[in-house]
Amino acid sequence: MATRRLTAFAALGLVAAVVLADLATSTPLDPFRAPPAIALGSGQATSGAHCAALPGR
Amino acid sequence: MTTAAQPATPAGIGTRAALVGAALALSLAVAVFAGARYGFLLVIGLGFGMVLEGLRFGFAGPWRAMILRREAGGLLAQLLAIGLVALAAFPLLSSNPGELTGAHAPVGIAMVGGAFVFGIAMQLLLGCGSGTLVNAGSGNAVSLVALPFFAMGSFLGASHLFWWTDLGSLPTLAFSGTLGLTGTLLALALVAGVVWWRATPDGRSLPRRLVLAAIVVAALAVLNLVVSGQPWGVVYGLGLWVAKGVALVGADLSANPFWGATGNVERLQQSLLTDVTSLTNIGIVAGAFLVAAWRGGLAQPLQRLPARAWIATVLAGLALGYGSRLAFGCNVGAFFSGISTGSLHGWVWFAAAFLGSILGIRLRRFLGFEG
Numbered sequence: 544m545a546t547r548r549l550t551a552f553a554a555l556g557l558v559a560a561v562v563l564a565d566l567a568t569s570t571p572l573d574p575f576r577a578p579p580a581i582a583l584g585s586g587q588a589t590s591g592a593h594c595a596a597l598p599g600r
Numbered sequence: 601m602t603t604a605a606q607p608a609t610p611a612g613i614g615t616r617a618a619l620v621g622a623a624l625a626l627s628l629a630v631a632v633f634a635g636a637r638y639g640f641l642l643v644i645g646l647g648f649g650m651v652l653e654g655l656r657f658g659f660a661g662p663w664r665a666m667i668l669r670r671e672a673g674g675l676l677a678q679l680l681a682i683g684l685v686a687l688a689a690f691p692l693l694s695s696n697p698g699e700l701t702g703a704h705a706p707v708g709i710a711m712v713g714g715a716f717v718f719g720i721a722m723q724l725l726l727g728c729g730s731g732t733l734v735n736a737g738s739g740n741a742v743s744l745v746a747l748p749f750f751a752m753g754s755f756l757g758a759s760h761l762f763w764w765t766d767l768g769s770l771p772t773l774a775f776s777g778t779l780g781l782t783g784t785l786l787a788l789a790l791v792a793g794v795v796w797w798r799a800t801p802d803g804r805s806l807p808r809r810l811v812l813a814a815i816v817v818a819a820l821a822v823l824n825l826v827v828s829g830q831p832w833g834v835v836y837g838l839g840l841w842v843a844k845g846v847a848l849v850g851a852d853l854s855a856n857p858f859w860g861a862t863g864n865v866e867r868l869q870q871s872l873l874t875d876v877t878s879l880t881n882i883g884i885v886a887g888a889f890l891v892a893a894w895r896g897g898l899a900q901p902l903q904r905l906p907a908r909a910w911i912a913t914v915l916a917g918l919a920l921g922y923g924s925r926l927a928f929g930c931n932v933g934a935f936f937s938g939i940s941t942g943s944l945h946g947w948v949w950f951a952a953a954f955l956g957s958i959l960g961i962r963l964r965r966f967l968g969f970e971g
Contacts, residue, residue: 547739548898551889554736554744558885561841562872568848569871577635577874582699582829583692589829590863591876594836594924594933595703595943598861600762 608896619890626886634873640827641876645883646890647820648832652734653888657681657813659728659931663957665803672799676792677810678936683788684818685940689825690781693941702941703831705928707948708769714757714926715934715949719956721919722931724912724964729834729930732920733881737888741902745910746917753921754839755846762857764926775942784942821940828876831937834884835924837877840867909968927952 566572579585611619623646631639651657662674693702705711722728727735727743732750735743775783796804824832843859847868853859859868872878892898905913924930927949929938935953938946964970 545902546898547741547892547900547902549739550741550744550902551737551739551892551898554739554747554885555889557736557744557747558882561845562882564848565841565844565872569844570869572634572871572873574633574635578637580636580640581827582637583696583826585699585829587829588698589701591828591830592836592840592863592867593701593703593830593877594833594929595705595831595938595945596701596836597705597761597765597928598858598863600857600861 608899610896611894616894619893623886623890630873630879634871637827638873638879641824641879642883644820644824644827645880646887647883648730648817648880649734649737649884649887649889650891651813651816651820651887652730652884653738653891655809655813655816657810657817658731658734659935660722660726660731660957663954664723664726664961666795666799667958667961669803670798670800671803672795673803673806673810675795676806677814679788679792679795680806680811681814681818681821682936682940683785684815685821685936686781686784686788686942688818688822689831689941690776690778690784692822692825694777700825700829701831702774702943703833703929703933703937703946704772704774704941704943705934705938705945706765706769706772707945708765709767710764710926711769711928711945712948712952714764714923714928715952716956717919717923718927718930719953719958720960720963721916721923721956722953723957723960724916724967724969725920726969729920729924729932730884731931732917733834733884734888737885738892739889739898739900739902742905742909742913745913746920749914749917750921751838751842753918753923754835754925755842755921756918757922757925758836758839758843758858759856761925773944775944780942784939787947788939821936824876824880825941830876831933831941832880833877833929833933833937834881835877835921835930835933837872837875837879837881838921839925840864840875840878841872843868844872906968912967912969 627642665671821832934949
């Protein structure tokens with residue numbers, strides 16, 4: 544009988560596939576251009592995107 | 601989340617060490633190759649996944665328990681966690697407006713409708729925004745099937761978002777400062793009082809497990825805000841995953857008002873390992889997997905459902921994503937983070953999604969999810 548092991552590994556595999564496909568096609572990672580480790584106290588504006596944010600037109 | 605229907609055999613010490621080692625190695629690799637902030641965010645996401653699965657802190661289940669059985673513990677724990685985050689977030693946002701932002705969004709016709717639809721869908725799936733990720737990571741087949749459609753719904757909802765907001769929205773209203781914090785805490789206390797009053801005498805207790813979970817979830821949410829500069833969110837990242845896939849197969853998203861906006865174009869070009877909500881989402885799935893494997897929950901058999909329930913799962917997954925985009929967030933981005941950072945839309949989301957949940961619970965049996 545199939546168990547949750549099958550579906551849990553499938554979930555991990557799904558996420559891993561998304562990340563690997565993205566790594567192959569996105570701008571290469573560059574830790575030397577990364578923002579400071581912590582936003583608070585960095586003096587930089589937030590650069591991330593959030594579900595509550597509506598972009599300007 | 602993993603049910604406790606069958607006694608589980610916890611994993612051995614070697615397996616547990618391998619699980620923790622793999623999680624730490626993954627986080628370290630992201631920190632080294634992408635940047636320290638992104639490694640931190642993956643660790644925070646792992647923490648969310650571990651506490652949500654490990655201490656069974658959720659959103660859809662407690663709302664169901666309150667509506668069906670008048671058991672208030674889970675909902676009271678949510679309100680406690682939101683209040684704890686507000687205590688830290690309000691002063692942080694007021695004193696660091698350039699570095700930190702709240703989950704502030706306008707109340708509108710589509711926002712209310714989206715939250716209502718989300719409430720229906722989260723009861724059909726018994727998984728909300730965070731819950732679907734947690735449940736998929738711990739091997740729940742319904743959530744695993746729903747997850748890709750949740751992401752597709754999020755992408756489509758974002759693609760159509762401006763059309764929906766043009767139907768009518770109020771200006772964004774966010775409470776801030778000492779007055780805003782006091783009002784938010786009083787409103788949370790008032791809601792908690794009503795919930796406590798409506799609960800059965802046996803359903804009014806707040807178990808120690810949920811108090812601990814609320815404190816840890818709140819601490820992680822504040823850390824998320826401090827490290828990333830924005831509150832905890834889920835839905836944006838899922839829509840981004842699909843948008844990247846759509847762009848990869850040749851679709852041009854530059855003409856779309858949402859995906860063609862400057863910030864989103866940048867997100868589409870950059871790695872998911874530099875996107876805040878993607879990292880915490882990945883961490884939630886992995887953290888839930890880790891806890892489920894740790895305590896032997898993966899040995900449980902998969903549930904069997906009729907075909908109409910699987911069709912409903914697909915449609916509910918799409919509705920979960922689409923509705924949450926129109927509502928400017930799910931139970932995390934709108935309800936949890938919206939209220940805890942002072943946004944009026946978080947309160948409106950709560951009311952609309954709760955009404956949707958009442959309908960969703962009634963639909964579950966009809967669609968073959970129960971009995």
